Structures are given as structure tokens and as C-alpha cells.
Amino acid sequence: MATAALFEPLTLRGVTFRNRVWAAPMCQYSILAKDGVPRDWHLMHLGQLAAGGAGLVVAEASAVSPEGRITDADTGIWNDEQASAWARIVDFIHSQGAVAGIQLAHAGRKASTWPAWGHDEHGTVPAGAGGWQTVSASAVSFPGYDPPVALDAAGIRDVVDDFAAAAARAIGAGFDLVEIHAAHGYLLHQFLSPLSNRRTDEYGGSLENRARLLLAVVRAVRDAIGPDHPLFVRFSATDYAPGGWNEDDTATVAGWAAAAGADFFDISSGGNVTGVSIPLGPGYQVPLARHVKTEADVPVSAVGLITTPAQAEQIVASGQADAIMLGRELLRDPHFPLRAAHELGVSLDYWPPQYLRARWPED
Numbered sequence: 001m002a003t004a005a006l007f008e009p010l011t012l013r014g015v016t017f018r019n020r021v022w023a024a025p026m027c028q029y030s031i032l033a034k035d036g037v038p039r040d041w042h043l044m045h046l047g048q049l050a051a052g053g054a055g056l057v058v059a060e061a062s063a064v065s066p067e068g069r070i071t072d073a074d075t076g077i078w079n080d081e082q083a084s085a086w087a088r089i090v091d092f093i094h095s096q097g098a099v100a101g102i103q104l105a106h107a108g109r110k111a112s113t114w115p116a117w118g119h120d121e122h123g124t125v126p127a128g129a130g131g132w133q134t135v136s137a138s139a140v141s142f143p144g145y146d147p148p149v150a151l152d153a154a155g156i157r158d159v160v161d162d163f164a165a166a167a168a169r170a171i172g173a174g175f176d177l178v179e180i181h182a183a184h185g186y187l188l189h190q191f192l193s194p195l196s197n198r199r200t201d202e203y204g205g206s207l208e209n210r211a212r213l214l215l216a217v218v219r220a221v222r223d224a225i226g227p228d229h230p231l232f233v234r235f236s237a238t239d240y241a242p243g244g245w246n247e248d249d250t251a252t253v254a255g256w257a258a259a260a261g262a263d264f265f266d267i268s269s270g271g272n273v274t275g276v277s278i279p280l281g282p283g284y285q286v287p288l289a290r291h292v293k294t295e296a297d298v299p300v301s302a303v304g305l306i307t308t309p310a311q312a313e314q315i316v317a318s319g320q321a322d323a324i325m326l327g328r329e330l331l332r333d334p335h336f337p338l339r340a341a342h343e344l345g346v347s348l349d350y351w352p353p354q355y356l357r358a359r360w361p362e363d
């Protein structure tokens, strides 16, 4: 049988991933009880991705505090009830041989929005309809959303503490790693980008100042999770806007974050401003991942319109990224990794035994 870069194991700190085909975090907006507690849908959704052969399954953006939720149907990791519900799901992911991660998130000025479906409304949910006051680096609205309140020093300290407490709870629930969400125009990205951060204190202005909150979160999360668990950061590598956050800033801050205790960088793009042109196409974010990997000398994953085994293999084999993450392709085919191995001629020893009769005869 052949070998493939995509199916080479990877070890970070105390954790070995069986391959480099990973499941990207994907919000399910499915907590109808509005309590942030993951339920059967999450067990089924994340469980099938693990059974499908992914090396790592990253649970969706889960809020570190109630006001950090994108919608009131988001999952959370700010209390023990949520943590014990996650523990059941993590156990199942582990039973299928995958590494379990969770994305820790605060939506900032993009919080308190309507769930993705079942509503005609867009933008911020008003207080009278269950919404809440949003916060950000500055009182600058995301287009079409209500104005946020700029966080003061105590508010910033609370955000750092909330990320650290959520990370400790995630590890307590059995997750092998946590990913800090600093992408897609959410709170940490709002601090990083000069388009959303107009502060004049030590959290605004220079790149160093704009990165201060993220680096404080990285240090606090590293302290909370100890030395054995990998810490990922997801960046949007560019705002695609003049005067905005860009791939050189991302590489610089990734280097600083690595020195502060982060191990791995999940490179996405966009989400902080509207009206920009994004060069969508197969693997369109791969050059951004390669840039961060090369300039900061850190391991990275690439994500975004990666849909075929050959494409995924080429990205990893050519050294552009150390792993790939898949979003929508895994929703279409949760067993993509098993199929990818077959197409690349790789024999896997981690088919679920219940499914062995479906294995391709030549594997």
C-alpha cells in the first residue's frame, strides 16, 4: 500500500494525532434551551466525524461567558453543567480514536444575533426579544449591528479570566486541546484589527498594543491547561481591506503567541468588515497558512474550500501546511478521511469495526 503525507501522525506536546485530516469547528446553533449545554445533536454530529476517521475533531465556537455567544442557541463552556455534557461527547470522540478539541470563543460586537435559521431578522437581537448589550475593543459597530460598549480595564480582565476558566473546564471535561478563536471578526480579532480597535490606551494603537489582549489570553489559557495539552489559535490572516489586519501582522503576532505558549495556528480569513472582495476558490486560504508558517516558523493548518483527497494531500505533502481542516466537505461526507485514504491508496487500521463490511476490497 502507498503512504501519504495526509495520513502521517503528528505529535504536539503530549498528544498524537493519527492523521492530518481534521474537522474544523462548526457552530450548530442548536441549543434551543438557550443554556449552552450541548445535547444529542452534538454527540451525533461530532461523533460521526470521529467515526469517519478525522485525526482531530474541534467542537464548535463555545462561549466563555453568556454574553460572548453569537446567538442564544450557541454552546458554552462557562459552567460545570456544560462541561459534564461535553465530557460524554469527548468520551465518544476518544472511543473512535480521534483527538478532541474545543474552540473557546467570545463574539464581542458580533454577539446577541439571531440564530442562523428560522428567523427573518438579521443583526442584533433587541433587549426586548432576549438580546443583550454587546462589548468590543471600541464602540464601533459591525455594519448592520447595534453599537457595542468598549470594554474597560475590569471588563478586559474578566475576558482573560473567562477564557482561562473555560480552558480549565474543557481540559477537566477530557478535551485534549483548546483553540482560542481570534478570527472571523469576533472579540479577539476586533482588538487585533485597527478597523475595529480605535483605543488610545495600552490595548490600542500599535500592533503590540492591539495584540496585548490575545497574548494575555494565550498566557492565561496556557497556565490553565498545563504543559501537556496543545493550545491552538485560529486567526483570520487578513481583513481583505486597506488599512486592516493583514498576513504580515498575523505572522508577527503568531510568533509572539508561540512565545507566550501557543503551539499551533489554524489560519482562516475575513469576517471583521463587510463589503470587501474575497478571492474565493479552491484552497484560497492556503497561501495565507503558508505565509504564517514560513514567516513565523510555526506549525499551521489550512482551511477553506478543500474538498478532494488529492488537493488535501498536495497541501500537506508540499509543506504548505502541517494539517488541513475541513468544514463543509465533512458535512457532506462525514467519512471523508476514510474515503481519502482509499483514494490515496493508504490502508487504515481505524475503520469502525461496525463498518468494516463497507471497506473497499483492495484496502
Ligand SMILES: Cc1cc2nc3c(=O)[nH]c(=O)nc-3n(C[C@H](O)[C@H](O)[C@H](O)COP(=O)(O)O)c2cc1C
Residues within 6 Å of the ligand: 024, 025, 026, 027, 028, 060, 061, 103, 181, 183, 184, 234, 268, 303, 304, 305, 306, 325, 326, 327, 328, 329
Ligand atoms: C456550519 C458552519 C459553522 C461554522 N462555525 C464555525 C465556528 O464555530 N468557528 C469557526 O472558527 N469557524 C466556523 N465556521 C468556518 C469553518 O470552520 C471553516 O473555516 C469554513 O467553513 C471554511 O472551510 P470549508 O470550505 O471546508 O467549509 C463554520 C462553517 C460552517 C459551514
